[in-house]
Amino acid sequence: MKRRPRTPPPFSVTYVAISTDGSPDQMLTIRNNTEVSVVPTLRFVAYDVYGRELPHVVTQGVNGSHRGGPLLPAAGVLTDVLRFDGQGSHLVRGVRVELAAAEEVDHPALEKDVTSVMIDLEQKATADPGEFWGIGLVNPNPFGITMRISLLEFEEPQRDQPRQVSDVVTLQEDVDMASASNHVIWLPEDVRGQFHEVIHHLRMPTYA
Structure with a gap:
């Protein structure tokens, strides 16, 4: 019996704390696996190397993805560099990303990266x-x-x-x-x- 191919989630997230390719550290990449462009609003929960939440750390995206505004094109990606402030910010090694909202917008998919x-x-x-x-x-x-x-x-x-x-x-x-x-x-x-x-x-x- 053949297994059905897995359907990818609408959005997938990758976070890299320490870059190895020359990109900035603390880089967040969100991929849109749908055919609809959106303006997402993200919510972040920072955690340490042991996976423990850091409740006093405030996480923000330099591009403002925590406020909404940046465009995530259909079948495209949105990147953001995260900033961590507050008690325990130097302990952050990972972040859980939640999609708080996603406003559908009329914007074509990019054929090539800007x-x-x-x-x-x-x-x-x-x-x-x-x-x-x-x-x-x-x-x-x-x-x-x-x-x-x-x-x-x-x-x-x-x-x-x-x-x-x-x-x-x-x-x-x-x-x-x-x-x-x-x-x-x-x-x-x-x-x-x-x-x-x-x-x-x-x-x-x-x-x-």
Whole structure:
């Protein structure tokens, strides 16, 4: 007797406390296994290495996934970097994610990933904060999208500890990108070299 293939859950979640591929630590990835785009609102419960809940820890997503707003496209992914504050925040090694709400929205599935990268003066990708002079954005899709961009500063690395986000600056205005387009945002001189990472998430489009 053949087993029926398992139907994947509507949403699947992956959390990585300490990155091994150059991505930020404490990265949350939510995959949408449906054909409907949604704006999810997430709830988090942090726990330690033994699986014990840490009730005094406040967990927030840099992209605001705990408040709702970031777009999770149909058959796509939404990433967020988590911040832990309060008593016991340095003990966090895992997080349980609950879907508090999911508003269905009219947005096409992405054909290719939208990207944001740190760039230097020659508009080449860089991982060196000292050479981080601008943000390179690419929308390879045949329709316009709206992005919200944030710059992250991390605490100094400590042995066997995830790097916590110490400061976040979100650009005041969302970025509307035309179909099959790229764009460069140059940083003001007074913040160059201060930040370690750039991240983005999609919003419901304001591009017409």
